[in-house]
Amino acid sequence: MNFSSSLSLKICAAPDVVAPGAEQCVQHIDPTTKELTFNPKFHELYAPEVGPENPFKTQQEKAPKNTLSGYVEKAHISEFQFENQRRTFHSYGYALDPTIDGTAEEGKVLVGAVEAAESSGSKTVFEHTPVRPADKRKRNKNDNPSDITGFLGPWGGYVDERRSIKPSDEEAAELEEILAKRNKRGKQTDEKPLEEKTVLHIKDPYDYQNRSFLHAPQDVGVNLRSDSPPDKCFLPKSQIHTWEGHTKGISQIRWFPVTAHLLLSCSMDCRVKLWEVYKERRCVRTYYGHRQAVRDISFDNDGKRFLSAGYDRYVKLWDTETGACLSRFTSRKVPYCAKFNPEPDKQHLFVAGTSDKKIVCWDIRSGEIIQEYDRHLGAVNTITFVDENRRFVTTSDDKSLRVWEWDIPVDMKYIADPTMHSMPAVTPSPNQKWLACQSMDNKIFIFSALNRFKMNRKKTFSGHMVAGYACGVDFSPDMSYLVSGDADGKCYVWDWKTTKLYKKWKAHDNVCISVLWHPHEPSRLATAGWDGKIKYWD
DSSP: OOOHHHTTTOOOOOOOOOOOGGGOOOOOOTTHHEEEEESOOHHHHHHOOSSOOTOOOHHHHHHHOTTTTBBOOOOOOOHHHHHHHHHHHHSSEEEEEETTOSGGGOOEEEEHHHHHHHHHHSOOHHOOOOOOOOGGOOBBBOOOOOOTTTTTGGOOOBTTTTTTOOOHHHHHHHHHHHHHHHHHHHHHHHHHHOEEEEEEEOOOOBBTTBBBSSSSSSSSHHHHHHHHSSSOOOOOOOOEEEEEEEESSSEEEEOTTTOOOEEEEEEEEEEEEEEEETOOOOOOEEEOOOOSOOEEEEEEEHHHHHHEETTSSOEEEETTOOEEEEEOOOOSEEEEEEEOSSGGGGGGGEEETTTTOOOOEEEEETTEEEEEEEEOSSSSEEEEEETTTTEEEEEETOEEEEEETTTOOOOOOEOOOTTTOOEEEEEEOOSSHHHHHHHTTEEEEEEEETTOOOOEEEEEEEEEOOSOOOOOOEEEEEEEEEEEHHHSEEEEEEEEEEEEOOEEOOOOSEEEEEEESSOOOOOEEEEETTSSSSEEEE
């Protein structure tokens, strides 16, 4: 057995000892650290910051802060005294120095307009307020409830108070003048409506087969009576035509139903005009009949009649072909929109949204109001039929969207949100599943037009500026694009799927108020602006 190997083994039971002075080595913690992987001691956690000073910080940024705007010294002052000094400084320009604790000479060190303080004896607003004449007025008092005839209670006036104030001679003359103007204005509204007339601008209203201009042309290379939209739509590249004739800004344009071979426009020059879309693109007919600007127009299903709503408080029914005014309707309020019921068996009914918060339903045959929908809290801007025309959606200045069952004057759905703005232009999609709403916060919101009418938060189109204007929105026939006007006169085209902006261009010199994509052409677009022009793009 080898004893020398066993003697060489040594057992050391002593623990590891920290070298002298090593306990002073503090593990510094970065102040921006969010999570620690060890348990720090107190002196480590509250050790001063170390490291190089940031050379890019200004002296102001390096200064210690206890508020967002800087450093506020702690001061012991009552809320009343603080408000007293603040008001004194605001009114007279002087106040006690807030950094002095009152141990200075006479206990008062002032800042600000010291000379003014000396002249007024450095009085504060609460000491300096002079007694007003009204403070001394005596009231008539009779608080005895048993005195039935003379009891005044809290309604007793002042002793020298004049309750029945009679206007002076000058004031009476002014009041008479104002009342005379009001009466005159009232008489104007009671006047008979303007006598309607029409002007035909084309030489031959009928062709060799005795067909009027309402008949769609068949030799333009497009099937205008087709039910199916174009397979693929494309972005328009250039302007191909300008229709000029209106002397003031245009407020609305509409395609002729189904075929869209004619375009109807209404303007602030009180006129409605009908234009050719194909061949010579002439102005076919002008309809005169409103005293004030025309706000909205709407065709019936076959396009033989249309409605015009004007600021003269009349909705007028016109014969498209002859230009005759068939009927006039007024509820003594401004109609902001008018629309026929799209159902074939209800073509004698139309609804109009008015300035007095109501949606009024008229019967053309009798000329009487047969239903009123009165639930909105502001002027009604749009009416849109949805759900196979069983319901309609209205938007209003009250920043809400309401859904109504036809002929039931109580809204079945009310959509309002604190973030919502008023939506003065609404367009249904070609597949009738969506509603595109132009919102006043420069966005286009999409609502489901079926069942729940829920807002689609993922589809929000923004990038244009429309605040204050009812710029129209429209879909391309294949629903691949969404187009809108703009307050700067631009036309915007978005991708429907991704909501990205595809293209924008300057279309008009003033507001581009209405944009319509042709239902049968893959890349043709009509825009109307406040410069009085209608432009056609391809």
